[in-house]
Amino acid sequence: MHTVIKPRRGLAQLDLAEVWQARELLGFLAWRDIVVRYKQTSIGVFWAFIRPFLTMIIFSVVFGRIAKLPSDHVPYAVLTFTALLPWQFFSTAFADAASAVVGNGYMITKIYFPRLILPLASIAVGIADFLVSFVLLIFMMIGYRMQPTWRILALPLFFALCLVFTIGLGLWTAALYVKYRDMRHLIPFLTQFGMYVSPVAFSSSLVPARWRFLYSLNPMVAVIDGFRWSLLGTTQLYVPGVIAGTVMSFVLLISSVYYFKQTERVFADVM
């Protein structure tokens, strides 16, 4: 094995093979975060159920009962829950990934490993949580006697879109966070503000047609509409919006990997 150490110049080398070789480490770090979280809490895994469940109840009462927003002919609880699944994955995984580099700063200054592993491990933890909450959705659909259609086959694609967007935004923020500690204030703001501009608590059919495309530049619109479309079958899929969201997400992902690799060389120096 021959390693050359010299200053890197110009556009970063992606070196994704190195990340792939370190996949076991990614698994271990994700496993550590999950195990530690459940060892530290008394009701452990139930938090993955309780959080979306309580949010769903609050949203159905506030937006469904009090504000009487249209629910696209499905129970308001189901309407919000189908959106809360991808939304809570995004907000938790994004916030964790964004703080993953700074939060593990002591490791970065003491040992070398592909730095991309850190935010990716946080996202892997989010995926595990997502799968747990998904079980709750299955129970709900049985409870409301809702039959899934062939459209459910498209669900993994919309989740993949959500994943691409989350990784993209997460990597950008994680790398910026190292240099600009202001991100600490920006991250909770993004996840809170984002929930109001994404159709989580309401249906995107409420958005006027002429604003629809602009609104869809937020990839979470395509993700949430996609989840509702494939699970409930009631929401109309706005195709230009899905394309816009997909393009946005991939632009974000590719640029974020480059930006991360470009800045990671100074992580240990500014940590």
Next chain:
Amino acid sequence: MSDVIIAEGVSKSYRLGEQTTAYNLFRERIVQVFKSSFAARTKPANEFWALKDVSFTINSAEVVGLIGKNGAGKSTLLKILSRITEPAEGRIDLYGKVSSLLEVGIGFHPELSGRENVYLNGAILGMSRREIRRKFDEIVEFAEIAKFLDTPVKRYSSGMYVRLAFAVAAHLEPDILIVDEVLAVGDSAFQQKCLGKMRDIRSEGRTVIVVSHNMATVSSLCQRVIWLAGGKVKAAGEAQSIIRQYLSEGVENDFVWTPRHGVLSAFEYHSVSIESSEVSGGGEGFPANAPIDVVFDISIHDKFPAGRIEMRLQTDSGDLLLTSTSADATGQVNHEWVRGRQQLRCRIPADFLMPGRYFITITEPYGGYDIVRENVLTFSVTEEGSLAARDQRGGKIAPLLSWTFPGSAGVPPAD
């Protein structure tokens, strides 16, 4: 024997102020962008070269010691060799699998059991799951913690913790091992075991680079030594002769520290130094029966939140002997600051320390939290006037305590 490490012209610079400024603020960056668009480009910030044009080669199956004063560039060189940071110039070729141990137990989580931490730490050090499973029993046996394998490590004594951490590291099988002072852990029996392990590693044909402040360790372990001073290779060659030169220069003590970074906040260190009324011949150290003052020369430029300076005294085996803070006498955790330039003085009493070498780590208040400046000062206490030298007593400190005798007011009867 073939060359396994070839370093050519390795340099590393930090921009003054940037090296340790914990972070930039968005606001500053925005202000900067505006400034630079209106004003002519300001001249580039002052650069500080932590390493300048360092070249060396290391053969296979060689144990090489890296020595030098604090700030000579040892840590920077280790970080570059371990790929943690990148050189500004130059090139290093490494032939073989490299493992670096700048600290043992990286990634250890207090809530996880010993077993879980072995897997986690092993993975962080670059071992595969299969490799860890294969060596698991050996690691546990080396650490002598078999009974506590399923106990969370937060319940471990510090000795057990360190033994487990070192055991994982000791079972790496790299071609090149980079070690920073990690031998300075555990009790002396365990240290002997670690030294033995290092010799095994060499006899297996692996290459080891060791940084240590302990010249006894370096001379017993290394055949060759590279001496860094001011970011350059001052001398390199056969261990014994280089160590002799190094010690004869009296460079083992650092009595004054002046920060290399710029002013980070309204708190500024001008210098931190060691003073004593009595210095034994040749500036080698202080007699054990004289007090030693640590003098903090600081300025408070503006209103600054209540805080404190912490001083940690470490022995040369790396044990933390004591921590003292500027707020200790106030009865509070933090104290208010007076504006302007001032000196704070911390007195280490006479007849208190054992003869030996000591390192002082200080903290720099940075509005809300502290920046730690490790090992900024080094000094020795000589056997002159020492209680310990009189009768070879044991212990970590050698304080002169008060004794009373029947019929006397604390004065021992004449013999």
